[in-house]
Amino acid sequence: MDNQFAQRATIGSEGRLAQLFGGQLGNQGIKFSAGNPDPNSFPTDRMGTAINSVLHQTGNQLFEYQTVVGPNSLRTQLAKRMEKTADIATSADQILLTAGGQQALDLVGKLLLNPGDEVAVEAPTYVGALAAFDQYEPTYYDIELADDGLDIDQLERTLRQHPHIKLLYTVPDFHNPTGITMSIDKRQRLVQLADQYDFYILEDTPYRDLSYVGSPLPAIKSFDRAGRVIFISSFSKILMPGLRLGWVTASPTIVNKLRQLKETNDLESPALMLAAVDEFMKTNDLDHHIATLLPSYHQRLTTMIDALDEMMPKSVHFTRPTGGFFIWVTLPTGFNAADILDQVVIPQAQVSYVPGRVFYAHQNVTNTFRLNFSGVEPTEIITGVTRLTNVLIPLLSQPTTFKAAAPVKSTVQNHH
Amino acid sequence: MDNQFAQRATIGSEGRLAQLFGGQLGNQGIKFSAGNPDPNSFPTDRMGTAINSVLHQTGNQLFEYQTVVGPNSLRTQLAKRMEKTADIATSADQILLTAGGQQALDLVGKLLLNPGDEVAVEAPTYVGALAAFDQYEPTYYDIELADDGLDIDQLERTLRQHPHIKLLYTVPDFHNPTGITMSIDKRQRLVQLADQYDFYILEDTPYRDLSYVGSPLPAIKSFDRAGRVIFISSFSKILMPGLRLGWVTASPTIVNKLRQLKETNDLESPALMLAAVDEFMKTNDLDHHIATLLPSYHQRLTTMIDALDEMMPKSVHFTRPTGGFFIWVTLPTGFNAADILDQVVIPQAQVSYVPGRVFYAHQNVTNTFRLNFSGVEPTEIITGVTRLTNVLIPLLSQPTTFKAAAPVKSTVQNHH
Numbered sequence: 077m078d079n080q081f082a083q084r085a086t087i088g089s090e091g092r093l094a095q096l097f098g099g100q101l102g103n104q105g106i107k108f109s110a111g112n113p114d115p116n117s118f119p120t121d122r123m124g125t126a127i128n129s130v131l132h133q134t135g136n137q138l139f140e141y142q143t144v145v146g147p148n149s150l151r152t153q154l155a156k157r158m159e160k161t162a163d164i165a166t167s168a169d170q171i172l173l174t175a176g177g178q179q180a181l182d183l184v185g186k187l188l189l190n191p192g193d194e195v196a197v198e199a200p201t202y203v204g205a206l207a208a209f210d211q212y213e214p215t216y217y218d219i220e221l222a223d224d225g226l227d228i229d230q231l232e233r234t235l236r237q238h239p240h241i242k243l244l245y246t247v248p249d250f251h252n253p254t255g256i257t258m259s260i261d262k263r264q265r266l267v268q269l270a271d272q273y274d275f276y277i278l279e280d281t282p283y284r285d286l287s288y289v290g291s292p293l294p295a296i297k298s299f300d301r302a303g304r305v306i307f308i309s310s311f312s313k314i315l316m317p318g319l320r321l322g323w324v325t326a327s328p329t330i331v332n333k334l335r336q337l338k339e340t341n342d343l344e345s346p347a348l349m350l351a352a353v354d355e356f357m358k359t360n361d362l363d364h365h366i367a368t369l370l371p372s373y374h375q376r377l378t379t380m381i382d383a384l385d386e387m388m389p390k391s392v393h394f395t396r397p398t399g400g401f402f403i404w405v406t407l408p409t410g411f412n413a414a415d416i417l418d419q420v421v422i423p424q425a426q427v428s429y430v431p432g433r434v435f436y437a438h439q440n441v442t443n444t445f446r447l448n449f450s451g452v453e454p455t456e457i458i459t460g461v462t463r464l465t466n467v468l469i470p471l472l473s474q475p476t477t478f479k480a481a482a483p484v485k486s487t488v489q490n491h492h
Numbered sequence: 493m494d495n496q497f498a499q500r501a502t503i504g505s506e507g508r509l510a511q512l513f514g515g516q517l518g519n520q521g522i523k524f525s526a527g528n529p530d531p532n533s534f535p536t537d538r539m540g541t542a543i544n545s546v547l548h549q550t551g552n553q554l555f556e557y558q559t560v561v562g563p564n565s566l567r568t569q570l571a572k573r574m575e576k577t578a579d580i581a582t583s584a585d586q587i588l589l590t591a592g593g594q595q596a597l598d599l600v601g602k603l604l605l606n607p608g609d610e611v612a613v614e615a616p617t618y619v620g621a622l623a624a625f626d627q628y629e630p631t632y633y634d635i636e637l638a639d640d641g642l643d644i645d646q647l648e649r650t651l652r653q654h655p656h657i658k659l660l661y662t663v664p665d666f667h668n669p670t671g672i673t674m675s676i677d678k679r680q681r682l683v684q685l686a687d688q689y690d691f692y693i694l695e696d697t698p699y700r701d702l703s704y705v706g707s708p709l710p711a712i713k714s715f716d717r718a719g720r721v722i723f724i725s726s727f728s729k730i731l732m733p734g735l736r737l738g739w740v741t742a743s744p745t746i747v748n749k750l751r752q753l754k755e756t757n758d759l760e761s762p763a764l765m766l767a768a769v770d771e772f773m774k775t776n777d778l779d780h781h782i783a784t785l786l787p788s789y790h791q792r793l794t795t796m797i798d799a800l801d802e803m804m805p806k807s808v809h810f811t812r813p814t815g816g817f818f819i820w821v822t823l824p825t826g827f828n829a830a831d832i833l834d835q836v837v838i839p840q841a842q843v844s845y846v847p848g849r850v851f852y853a854h855q856n857v858t859n860t861f862r863l864n865f866s867g868v869e870p871t872e873i874i875t876g877v878t879r880l881t882n883v884l885i886p887l888l889s890q891p892t893t894f895k896a897a898a899p900v901k902s903t904v905q906n907h908h
Contacts, residue, residue, distance in 0.1 A: 080658055080692075082606045082628070085749055093755050115552040123555070124547045127764075131540045136531040139539070139734035175591065175758035182757050186627070190498045207756045211602070212498070242496055276496075318555035320762040333501055339509050340623045341598050341757070342591035346736040349762050 084211045092207040092434050101426055106460035108447040109428035111252065111401060117369050118316050119360065126355040127348065134351060142347045144339040146173040150354035154323055157362070161285065163298035164307060166325045172334050175345055177282055177310035177322040181208040183334045183341070184243075184278055184306055184324070189214050194241040196234060198226050200404075200435030200444065202252045202280065205245055216437035217241065221251070223395075225258025228265050235273045243276045248296055249284035250400025253435045253446035257398065260293050267299040277305045282313050282322075283400035285366050288374035290398070303327030311353060313401070314366050319349055373401075373450050376457060380449040383461035389469055394447075401450040405429070406443060408472060413445040416478050420471060425463035500627045508623040508850050517842055522876035524863040525844035527668065527817060533785050534732050535776065542771040543764065550767060558763045560755040562589040566770035570739055573778070577701065579714035580723060582741045588750050591761055593698055593726035593738040597624040599750045599757065600694055600722055600740070604659055605630050612650060612660040614642050616820075616851030616860065618668045618696065621661055632853035633657065637667070639811075641674025644681050651689045659692045664712055665700035666816025669851045669862035673814065676709050683715040693721045698729050698738075699816035701782050704790035706814070719743030727769060729817070730782050735765055789817075789866050792873060796865040799877035805885055810863075817866040820848070822859060824888065829861040836887060841879035 101107060130138060145151075151168035158164040174180040181204060189195065189212035197206070199218035209216075217234050220227045226246060235241055244266070248258035258266075270277050279296045297307040303326070310322035324334060338344075356362075380403055384394050393406040407413060414431035421427055432444030449457060471478060517523060546554060561567075567584035574580040590596040597620060605611065605628035613622070615634035625632075633650050636643045642662060651657055660682070664674035674682075686693050695712045713723040719742070726738035740750060754760075772778075796819055800810050809822040823829060830847035837843055848860030865873060 080604065081749060082602065082604055082609070084606075085603045085753065093759075094752070112557055115556050118552045118555050120547070120552045120555060124544070127543065127547070128540070131536070131543070136534045136536045139534050139536060139732035140531050141528055141728075141733045175761075178756075179758040186498065187501045188496065188498055190500075193498070204756075204759070211753075211756060312557075316555035317557045318763045320758065320760070333497065336510070337501065337627075340594075340620075340627060342595040342736065343509075343620070344736070345591075346762060346765050347734045349764070 084213060087210050087213065092203050092210065096203060096430055096434065101422065101428055105426045105428065106452065106456050106463070107428050108449070108452065108460060108464075109430045110448050110451045112448070112451040113313050113317065113369075113401075114372065114451060117372070119356075119365060120316075122360055123316070123352060123356055126359065127352045129359075130348065130351040130355050138347050138351060140347075142344050144335055144344045146345060146347075146350045147354050150350055150357070151323075153354065153357045155325075158295075158307075158325060161292065161363070162281075162295035162307075164295050164325065170325050170328055170331050172324045172331050172338060173345055173350060174322045174324060174338065175342065176312055176317070176320045177280065177308050178204050178208065179338070179341070180308040180322050180324045180334075181205045181278075181280070182211075183337045184308070185209045185212045186337050187330070187333055188243055188276060193243070194238055196231060196241050196244040196275075197437050198246055198251070199437065200253055200432055200441070201245065201437070202247050203434050205278075205280065206435075206437055209245070214243075218437055219244075221254055221256050223256065225256060225262045226266075228262050228269070231266075232269060235269060235275075239273060241273065241275050243278060244270070245278045245280065246296070247280045247283075249281055249292060250286060250397055250402075252283065252400070253402050253430070253432065254404035255395045255397025255400050255402045256404075257293065258296075263293065263296045264299050266296060267305065270304050271302055275304070279305055279307045281307065281309045284309070285314050286369070286373060286401070287399040288370055288377060297325070303330070306330060314369070315353070315356075315362070319353060321345070321349060321353055376449040376452065376454055377403075379454040379457045380447065380461065383458050387461055387465040389465075389472055391472060392468070401448055403447045403449065404432070405445050405447060407445075409443060411472065412442045412478050414442065416468075416471065417445070419478070420467050421464060425467045427460050427464045429464075500629060503626050503629065508619050508626065512619060512846055512850065517838065517844055521842045521844065522868065522872050522879070523844050524865070524868065524876060524880075525846045526864050526867045528864070528867040529729050529733065529785075529817075530788065530867060533788070535772075535781060536732075538776055539732070539768060539772055542775065543768045545775075546764065546767040546771050554763050554767060556763075558760050560751055560760045562761060562763075562766045563770050566766055566773070567739075569770065569773050571741075574711075574723075574741060577708065577779070578697075578711035578723075580711050580741065586741050586744055586747050588740045588747050588754060589761055589766060590738045590740060590754065591758065592728055592733070592736045593696065593724050594620050594624065595754070595757070596724040596738050596740045596750075597621045597694075597696070598627075599753045600724070601625045601628045602753050603746070603749050604692060609659070610654055610657040612647060612657050612691075613853050614662055614667070615853065616669055616848055616857070617661065617853070618663050619850050621696065622851075622853055625661070634853055635660075637670055637672050639672065641672060641678045642682075644678050644685070647682075648685060651685060651691075655689060657689065657691050659694060660686070661694045661696065662712070663696045663699075665697055665708060666702060666813050666818075668699070668816070669818050669846070669848065670820035671811045671813025671816050671818045672820075673709065674712075679709065679712045680715050682712060683721065686720050687718055691720070694724065695721055696724045698726045700725070701730050702786070702789060702817070703815040704786055704793060708815075713741070719746070722746060730785070731769070731772075731778070735769060737761070737765060737769055792865040792868065792870055793819075795870040795873045796863065796877065799874050803877055803881040805881070805888055807888060808884070817864055819863045819865065821845070821861050821863060823861075825859060827888070828858045830858065832884075832887065833861070836883050837880060841883045843876050843880045845880075
């Protein structure tokens, strides 16, 4: 019977997300493949206090059915914070609380995408968004990334050719997987293009507060006058991913529809988690907590960039982010990062990264990979980059090995 | 732009689930419209203990990213319990933990249903399942309910006419909204028909342990040899709905696919809630807890049946469940339960019920309604039924009022 699955469930049947989990590393392994915040930074005791406080205050009612909208008080705090940190004018009733950013991505795909609908995505882009959208069977158009964000001229050419593009998905701040940030100028031009060509913008911002040099830029949503920007964020990177708590702000019409779709999806998120985060934000300064995270992540970032600068051969390019969790590496044309990982890097260097293929809508680029620095101690970063470059250098000087059958080219313009 | 929503998001745009929440009741209101367990039965203190215990044991790791599968220990406990209480042979790796039963319904719809795929449903059936399936745009076939479960002869006739039916959805135990339980004989015949006509059975069992007279029957899944029965249950009614925790057991192929779809949906459920329920089940006897619920719910059920027997006019029919949360009422042909609720029952009697229309796939039956007894104290049940019948009796004797323009007939065969 199992050939009777729906079409959507047979697409990318290996599972894009499953590809994030690479081969097994031994005890001496150094994992640059994760995308995790540092668990040592978690305010677990204070969250425990918040949990006990709401258990004590609310009792049985905390475990009854609630409504899908969740606590007004939490949404009010989020609305005020978005105004302060992202220049977004919104209100509690224009916010939907979601099961992490991932549920928000899925709900937006469900709301907007008929099979075949045209979606513009960065190439590369966040794999979880592609996994969510894949199920709604869109047609993807790749937009390349420059150092200051997506190539807006290429986007405009693509829009001229495909004027029915309905949605553009972007991670404008410390982009996953590349770490690239979109300039203010491009944010404004993007909204102008959306007005001109009438498409939605999905602005996904899990890393926007993790800026290690200077302040975050105003959100794309802050330039939106027509209600066409859907802004998603999450507590996963700035507080703790296990909370499974994200949020969306968008026009009232869109938020209403997303609310109905969430209700159909899971009725509501667990009241205890929502109440605990609400209480945490009332009794702790979230922005102060975020500020305490930055020095350590900044140190890890600079440690990795310095190590790459020192050790990586000149033919290998990598990005130089100023925030977030990731650095993006591009090997010379033709080298296959997945084969190199499995056959050389894991067995010989006991280091892991995520081969870049999975971050492309069409999975058609093979010479790139993602390095995570946020979850690895500085000394381990140095050791890991040393081991990685020690096996990469001889390999890259033997141009016939590990080349893909048909040469493919990275679509990202990277720094060295 | 808002006319650009996907087709699936414009179906039943009022939202089936929204229709469950009726008009406003005053202070003296008696709510038979809810579907809630009694919050006074919640083991909130013991769950608080379990939460603190796992916070203490696991610390920061509890708030890291986990994997979508969730704790093996909880799935092992569930597998053992299903074997004991439902005759289902399963194992931890054939169980997916979900965000309540609702997420499981949505994931199964997503896995199986292409637009236009044929689905057989009980008429009436659980509104949350219809809301989930609606999004995948199936073609529904109604199967009527007899006192001992769905009309299996009608199902067979429907299958002969529509041999491509892919899925049958049923709530076999103390059905929502009718309270009807499917006989063992019908459970066996249903699996035989599924083998013969090659369709999946989705067995949804949130109420199966809430049997007030005798033991629950073996699950339909217990007769399944071909791996075509997908069994869903939930902690919402037997423990607490605010946990937002349900589970699915099915064939390895199906569970694997559902796991991928859940990952795409929300990555994973909050580890704290999963660990807390795991710990609760280790340190408390869940079946003993359920046993403590039964006397009070049984008393509420008999109180409501006695009150209806005593006060309801003979022209009104109602079911006589032996478990669950609901009694289903059928007015004489032609009366519109929704209009009567809004115009008479709420304003004059300050009582609410759920008009039955929303529980039909085609929303084509208007003379039925659902009464909840589990959430209402016995004295309130008597007061509520008294007030309800006091306004219904004169109304039913005036046959021209509140009749639908075109007479419609209930498709449920009820007792008086």
